[in-house]
Amino acid sequence: MKLVNIEQDGEFRLGVKLDDGILDIQSALERLPDSNVPTDVMAVIAGGTESADTLAAYIERVLHSAGHAEGLLLQEEDIRFGPCVTRPNKIICVGLNYRQHAIETNAPIPQYPILFNKFNNTLTGHRKDIALPERVTSQVDYEAELVIVIGKTAKYVSKDEALQHVFGYCSVNDLSARDLQMRTPQWLLGKSCDDFSPLGPYLVTADEVPNPNDLEIKCVVNGEVRQHSNTSDMIFPCDEVVSYISQHMTLVPGDIILTGTPEGVVLGYPEEQRVYLKDGDVVTIEIERLGSLTNRLVSETYSNL
16 A cells, blocks of 8 residues: 655645545545544554555445545645655664665775664655755755654564564655765764655555565656665665664654665765755655655745745
8 A cells, every 4th residue: 555645734634546546535534434544644554554454445445435436536746745654753764774885985884773863854745845955055965765664663673573563665865965964973963954854755555565675776866867776785674774773762653764875876976076966956766666756956045934
């Protein structure tokens, strides 16, 4: 199942991607009420497989009930996407988790996962403009990343059990202001500017992603492929990452883990060849099975701050 958030009147409405469009669950419930059906993506995540199954069964009822589905399927080009996970308790990121990315940045291969965090202010959706924070940085870089979305509370879980605690996966562009990131040994400042984590377009349930460590991953800037790799190049695969983090903190449903980026970022080029993101650039993150996430970078001067 592919879940989406439809932004309408400043609020998010749960949608599900079907072959013919996006089904607006709230609108469907106005025609065919069912108090058991969740209407918020966080509720679906918290309810795990049971909530997802309830939602799937309800969708089947709607689609096969005469007249109930008419007008409820929205076309993707007509909706405003919110981030596919709206209120994570934690946003945990893994740095230098692809071998070739570590090599291109002349960094040693980590012995343990390098962890840092971002905050909810960084979340935004597919097709949203992202204001470049030009007052404080001139070095905004792209990073295509796979995101793990936790579905069951995880504490001290083994590597073998780790993926049983995953609800699903999505794509993110872990935007990074390199000058701020490298200003101090702590990376947080360069990672946490507003809208620096566009997330989506879909939250894809784990049953549709049999092996998260064998997915093609790309970043395309203005039509040019800048990153093209596979999640198999991860130093610490998804199950190991979830297990490792759970040894140190309790993961709860809705937490998201950004698993690192492959080679091809601007920072990996020789210094004289680095051209960072600028006003008008369009960045698309493509991950196999998860769809394409596209955002335009705009000058802060022209954005609606």
